[in-house]
Amino acid sequence: MPATKKGILNRLNNNFAKLTPGGIREFDYQASSIPGIIKLTLGEPDFNVPAAMKQAAINSINDNDSHYAPGNGTLDLRQAIAHFMQDRYQLNYDPENEIAVTVGATEGIYASLSAIINPGDEILVATPTFPLYMVVTKILGGTPVEIDTSDDNFILTPTKLQSILDKHPNAKGLILNYPSNPTGVTYTKAQVQALAEAIKATNLVVIADEIYSELVYDGPHTSIASFIPSQTLVLNGASKSHAMTGYRIGFIAGPKELMKPVSAIHAMMVTAASDPAMAAAVAAFGTDAGKEATLKMKEAYKQRRDFVVDALKQLGFNITTPNGAFYIFAKIPAQFGNNDLKFATDLANQGKVAVIPGSFFGAGGQGYVRISYATSMDTLKQAMTNIAEFINKED
Ligand SMILES: Cc1ncc(COP(=O)(O)O)c(C=O)c1O
Structure with missing residues (x-):
């Protein structure tokens, strides 16, 4: 395997240096190594191609x-x-x-x-x-x-x-x-x-x-x-x-x-x-x-959205009702403060549910987490049970 010549390391595109490392995929990757983790991280539909x-x-x-x-x-x-x-x-x-x-x-x-x-x-x-x-x-x-x-x-x-x-x-x-x-x-x-x-x-x-x-x-x-x-x-x-x-x-x-x-x-x-x-x-x-396939998936996403929004609201998350896509952006319950990275990390480690810290999405995201519901209802039910246990333990 070739080692990179030292002298070329400062010849890369300087703009790369301006990028913040980490982000969604990195958080998802880290969370993946937690045994028993349920991932509500990625914007990846769980349906097969029609x-x-x-x-x-x-x-x-x-x-x-x-x-x-x-x-x-x-x-x-x-x-x-x-x-x-x-x-x-x-x-x-x-x-x-x-x-x-x-x-x-x-x-x-x-x-x-x-x-x-x-x-x-x-x-x-x-x-x-x-x-x-x-x-x-x-x-x-x-x-x-x-x-x-x-x-x-x-x-x-x-x-x-x-x-x-x-x-x-x-x-x-x-x-x-x-x-x-x-x-x-x-x-x-x-x-x-x-x-x-x-x-x-x-x-x-x-x-x-x-x-x-x-x-x-x-x-x-x-x-x-x-x-x-x-x-x-x-x-x-x-x-x-x-x-x-x-x-x-x-x-x-x-x-x-x-x-x-x-x-x-x-x-x-x-x-x-x-x-x-x-x-x-x-x-x-x-x-x-093609049109009908989308409508079928949309119906399933809608049911999942309704279920997750209800469950999270009952747990003290504040949510602007999402009318599209398959994400919920939830303000974390007041008792957890505003540190979304800590909340998401603790939830992953202790509650075994991975969600994405809101501050990864730019100004205005602090104190929120993004939950992707592009996954099965059974998985979402288990995830909400885990989140409830995590929240109630911390109370
Ligand atoms: C807002 C938005 N734009 C673009 C993309 C990327 O789409 P594609 O997979 O077609 O490249 C995504 C994927 O998550 C997205 O959320």
Whole structure:
């Protein structure tokens, strides 16, 4: 095994040094070594990939569909995505040049931020949030500006946005994610519209990560692109809606001129997504079987959400009811103070339930924990029993 030459160690990308080590996967990894641990840590659906999607991938392999696809993805898939965006959200995108298929929404985040960030650029991020936005912004030499939304029930209001813009008038982009990871909170149509009105008066590029858009429990999902399509890149994908995290299919939709650099950067990084995974995604986004599969999973998630929210409230957690995704962001009971890292560590070690400390998700997350309910009802029942024992012992 080669040892790394000492002299090259200070030649790495300096921006890496700005990243805070640890985080969700590290906490999950540490917790995994605790005997008997129940993990409510990751945003990983517990469902299998629906049969029609699996069959489409198998057919693709058997048909020797094994060559470089067009950079933006197969036309079949872009057409299926255009259909999905129109059918679910009444958004119109031209499959020819307004949609790019990415390797998960993760690559979509990287490609879209790469297209707008020059070193030193400020990117506004509504927090608490999925930490990857901050990480990628920093790697690209940009500066994330966190907007703490915790005192507005985790909704970015036009007033809050304006007050941040007064201090950061040159900010280039705004990242929004709803339904939200980690809060599960989503925006009503009126909230989206009001925010969009405020953004319209700016030249902010909006990166709208709507990966959980299919998992809204009451009422429809309203994309911010319905109001300000000309300055919005919508990110989405099959990972959460169709339990296809391992297939790595995401997409970006946006106006043509904005999509040009995004698509170019995407193609330079990965060439294209893989053929069998794209074939599966055609079934996910373009067929009734794909739509029905999501609805079934959504029903199960909703039952789990209701069960866990009730159980946690009874134990003294304070919760803004999550209307989407599969997370609950719970304020830890008052007797435990505000140290979410200590609470989550003690709960893992003593109560044998792993949840993610809220402060990992940026400003406004302190004193909270994120609980993922993308796991079976039996597991959730046992987890709530363990949490109750842990809390009652500490009382
Ligand atoms: C808000 C958000 N965006 C993007 C992703 C990544 O999605 P993908 O698996 O499609 O890369 C996740 C995964 O947890 C997420 O929570």
